[in-house]
Amino acid sequence: MRIEIERAHRDDESEVFHLVEQNHLPLAGLYEHFETAIVAREDGGRIVGTAALEMYRDGALLRSVAVALDVQRKGIGHQLTDAALALAHELRAPAVYLLTTTAERFFPRFGFEHIARTDVPPGVQTSVEFTSTQIERFVRASGEGKQAGASADGRREEKKGVGDVVTHWVKQLSGNPMW
Numbered sequence: 456m457r458i459e460i461e462r463a464h465r466d467d468e469s470e471v472f473h474l475v476e477q478n479h480l481p482l483a484g485l486y487e488h489f490e491t492a493i494v495a496r497e498d499g500g501r502i503v504g505t506a507a508l509e510m511y512r513d514g515a516l517l518r519s520v521a522v523a524l525d526v527q528r529k530g531i532g533h534q535l536t537d538a539a540l541a542l543a544h545e546l547r548a549p550a551v552y553l554l555t556t557t558a559e560r561f562f563p564r565f566g567f568e569h570i571a572r573t574d575v576p577p578g579v580q581t582s583v584e585f586t587s588t589q590i591e592r593f594v595r596a597s598g599e600g601k602q603a604g605a606s607a608d609g610r611r612e613e614k615k616g617v618g619d620v621v622t623h624w625v626k627q628l629s630g631n632p633m634w
């Protein structure tokens with residue numbers, strides 16, 4: 456299987472949305488930021504992975520990192536994350552933020568550090584990922600069984616619903632000034 460990582464085209468929308476939903480990630484806000492979405496295309500055809508950036512004046516939000524269930528654990532998530540970070544750098548974001556309930560052990564390998572929600576800058580916090588009730592519902596659905604509590608670095612994780620934990624992460628991009 457040959458995988459090409461590239462910027463998404465508008466006609467990729469339905470496939471991308473399907474993939475994001477299949478992985479139980481929220482769709483709210485994705486359409487508005489589709490211009491900075493990335494896809495992994497299998498042999499020039501089927502879309503097997505996605506990632507998207509929401510660009511704000513004080514940072515980028517990495518979201519919708521999702522790989523088709525039948526091709527997970529083959530390095531595609533890694534390639535998508537690398538490509539999204541490269542795009543954020545190219546677009547001169549000073550830092551890349553993300554929130555997750557599902558992949559808190561995946562992102563540290565790219566240099567993301569665990570932060571408190573209050574450390575996310577105000578521009579990035581305007582994202583629907585922070586404000587949407589859809590996300591609240593998603594968090595409740597996907598976080599089932601997790602226990603809120605102190606993380607490894609001693610910070611208190613945020614409890615959003617019954618037993619759900621959202622963690623926030625940042626990767627600074629050196630050399631990029633604030634917009």
Ligand SMILES: CC(C)(COP(=O)(O)OP(=O)(O)OC[C@H]1O[C@@H](n2cnc3c(N)ncnc32)[C@H](O)[C@@H]1OP(=O)(O)O)[C@@H](O)C(=O)NCCC(=O)NCCS
Pocket residue numbers: 478480517518519520521522523526527528529530531532533534554555556557558559560561
């Ligand atoms: C997280 C995700 C994008 C990783 O994509 P992938 O193509 O399967 O990952 P890769 O093959 O590039 O990387 C595999 C490595 O990541 C680890 N990994 C994959 N998913 C992980 C997860 N949810 N948590 C922790 N580690 C994970 C694997 O253990 C593997 O580690 P190894 O290299 O030490 O063996 C994919 O599992 C996915 O779509 N998950 C559902 C959606 C999601 O949770 N997205 C993140 C929130 S935005």
